[in-house]
Amino acid sequence: MPATEFGATAPHSSDDLAEADRLMTICNSCRYCEGLCAVFPAMEMRRAFADGDLNYLANLCHGCGACYHDCQFSPPHEFNVNVPRSLSRVRAQSYASYAWPRALSSLFARNGLVVGLSLALAVAGFLIGFTFRDGRATLFGAHAGPGAFYDVMPHGAMVVIFGGAFLYALLALVMAARHFWQDIGEEPSGLADQRSLAQAMRDALALRYLDGGGLGCMNEDERPTDRRRFHHHLTFYGFLACFAATSVATLYHYLFGREAPYPIYDLPVLLGTLGGVGLVIGCAGLFAARWRREPAIADEERFGMDVAFIAMLFLTGASGLALLALRATVVMGIALALHLGVVFALFITMPYGKFVHGIYRFLALLRYAKERRNSG
């Protein structure tokens, strides 16, 4: 009997997708992992895996690693089942394929470099702008009290630059998300399913599937720990707190005419400090986890993208805290330029880096919640 290759349930547009099909075919004939996360129950609802299905499953995967260590067919077994790495590759490929505008999809391939350059240029831009503004020695001038930041950089300029960067990032992310939603075979109306939305929210906010089926990630070896989820929580909620700090400050500015910097006991500073600390500790933890990830399941080609995003969030938190500490000194201008440069670079690279994982993960969870409800 001639040996038959298994796992070609559909034609595929890349070798990584074909490999993911091969693995899902193996997993679908085993199903031992169905209690670990959402990927395997979603897989069981299918008998064949087209590219859209695989992109959906890949973005549903949180990369906890449990299925690799639980699998009796992982390498060195000849079936060579390595679901976390395969789905990571498909996932990264899908990020590039959904990028808007399409011409910028190649930014994913050298993401570390792109983010690094954006950061350097943005910081340099702010430093140079501050230095030469109105020909005054703005950068090292002593500034204190309300409106001190705006001595360095006018509020209007800040709003235009950051508002613009934010709106651009938002537009690019929405367009990319639309593309993903279509690719996995969903209709726009599917976004309006309230109960599924609520379920997806709960699953995303709790990182329900980053727990290896209950005890934690198997990131470094087969012994589970829940550290990765803890650090992701610190990072994510830290980011939200920073975002909230900025939003509150914006309200203060326009509604009450109160200008930054605010006293340290005031809400924007409290939220920002909390968020900054969360980002710094969370990102340090996530970086350590990424660094120590079991080589067999680590997707090394994506190391740059993963680390670049963690680094940007870390720097956002750290530079924000530095600004708080130094805001009454002569180096406030430099600290502000650094912080603004980091945040600007973070925003404009958002649609072309690891940040998008959150968007697609949430949409995949939404689809999974719908599928669960529909299958009774």
Next chain:
Amino acid sequence: MIEKSANYDVLIVGGGNAAMCAAISARRAGARVLVLEAAPKFYRGGNTRHTRNMRCAHDAATAILTGPYTEAEFFDDLMRVTQGETDEALARHMIRESKAIPDWLVEQGVRWQPSLGGTLSLGRTNSFFLGGGRAMLNALYDTAERLGAEVAYDCEVVDLSIEDGMFLSATMARGKERLAVRATTLIAAAGGFEANLEWMKQYWGKTADNFLIRGTPYNRGSLLKLLLAKGVQEVGDPTQCHAVAIDARAPKFDGGIITRLDCVIFGIVVNKDARRFYDEGEDIWPKRYAIWGRLVAGQKDQIAFIVFDAASRELFMPSLYPPIEAKSLSELAARLELDSTAFEHTMREFNAAVRPGTFDHTILDDCRTEGLVPPKSHWARRIEQPPFFAYPVRPGITFTYLGTRVNKEARLIMRDGRPSANMFAAGEIMAGNVLGRGYAAGIGMTIGSVFGRIAGREAAAYARN
């Protein structure tokens, strides 16, 4: 690292469920424990790595079990599948002890889940390991090592020193290295000999060349052979093994669960002469799947083909390898390298014999053949809707029945009928005491955990006295 001069209380040979339950149980009782696993770390655990559930008695439904499964019902099931070939007292003892096992395993880090998709028939009786057998093993190893049990891989025991029913030492081989390991007690938990094709050939002859082994190549039975050669009483029919029909394209070893095919009842099965040879619809599949390995072993070149049509294509779990597909029956015959005339004759004869009925694969339906030898008693539908499909199948060997006799303390019984003072056994190596023939899903794991736990406790008690 193994210390040459160390004085281990308990030496455990093997590395699966039984061995690790024994290691944990002995360690918890304060014994110094060494585990010698013949396989490398990845393949550790013998057949346990391919398991997924365990059958334990319970008086009420639990979070993961849908209803009670009493000791009496468990015993009845055991009597039915073994046709009475069991040590009744030992079996009842095991079933009683099984009640505490699920909670005990949770304490050792094992996690449970409700029955997997496609196994609803086991939802009341069997608890499933979250993540499967390898996840269960990982938890047991982690716990055993945290408790201080020493584990060494790639260590096959090649000789035993036993005097008058007393274990003295074991010689282990690791690569070219030979090392004698002394210990106060021995627990044999090294499984059967299903992967030892030379041994299998003693009973099956050249037929065994066409067997596929569902577990790792390390289940060679070396310890079993040593024990039987050194005066331990044997139990179980040496010629018998658990064999199911698995995809003929599976690898020689360790294809595990995913090479199985659950579609016999949807079609017909023909041999190399394109003839049918057994009633494919005799009974519901869970009660019959384990006879097909033996049936196929009895056919020419130990190969057969499950043939079905488009109407049945999606009625069973997706398979690892796709079925061989053809637009016509003659084309299918060519693909399977079968005589086309004979194959089409078999198909015509079968289709003509099918009586009208209401098809329902979940019950013993009334779709059957009439005047056909052998008949197809249920689920018989004409195979006429192209495309046509076939899976080639061969015997897939799961485990062997030959073992060592033990008593309720898991103590080995010598050929003269006396129990050994310091040798114990657990798991597949002594399963034949309870399971003389047949099989019931998850019972191998029950035997492993129950007797592993007992053996660990008893060995530690002996060693510390």
